[in-house]
Amino acid sequence: MTLTLKISALTKTFAGVKALDAVSLDIAPGQRVALLGHNGAGKSTMMKIILGLIPYDSGTVEVCGGRPGAPAARAQVAYLPENAAFHPALTGQEQIAHYLSLRGESPKLAMDLLERVGLHAAARRRIGTYSKGMRQRVGLAQALIGKPRLLVLDEPTSGLDPVSRRDFYALLDGLAAEGASILLSSHALTEVEARTDRILILSGGRMVAMGTLADLRRTAALPVAMQVTARNGYISELAAALPGAIRVEGDLRLTCAQDEKLPILARIAGFGDKVADIEVVPPSLEDIYSHFSRRDGQ
């Protein structure tokens, strides 16, 4: 399978500051990759290099089989900046028709693109009257011009309400299902957790974690939390068998290392009917993110 994006040992320095330090990443068609990192971690630098906007010092970068910024790569890559701005006096249809003309495509395709992102009904309204979520969708419609193979999205859901975020990710899911590769940066960890295939965490320009959420969870080996509800009258008996468990509002709460999880569950199961319920809470992406992107002394 031809990779859409192939980055190996990418390094970029700005006046002595290593913005990227030996970063590698492959994205295959249909894959959605989240780029996470604190402010200044190197996310924008990486995106700018992929788009061919700035040069890099060393390593290799192949975008749709070519050099970043080369005409072939530019034709197949779309970019949505964090705060995409559009002309408020233009309607959505006029704005997209304008971008289509700039790309040498028929302005008549505007309505199809707007329909694709759910803006069909508002297409003839001025963008100045659109909500932030609607403007982001205009941005996505613009990014879809020319059926790009790679979408580079810089914090595409920042400032969107939960429903707009969910709708936006549903659109991305559809695009990925059709074979588009997606690289997006985000600070909203919970949504990334559910809606991307792999996660790359940068910290100070270095790649500190890469993989599926399950991979990251395994590598981080963070403690698992459990909540045990005992049947009436049995909480003390259970507490005595679970060292470290504390009572919170009639339940028992405890944390354990990953490799202790199954033995502890077996011990709890041994209590049979004395246990009313048990909940196992794995570490969230937020816990995992903090673990990997901890900045010493900051």
Ligand SMILES: Nc1ncnc2c1ncn2[C@@H]1O[C@H](COP(=O)(O)OP(=O)(O)OP(=O)(O)O)[C@@H](O)[C@H]1O
């Ligand atoms: N043009 C530049 N000149 C000098 N230093 C730069 C330049 N662009 C970026 N940097 C530095 O490179 C590092 C990485 O910056 P970058 O903008 O890629 O981070 P980021 O992860 O996108 O941050 P944010 O989440 O704030 O957008 C930072 O230390 C930044 O100050």
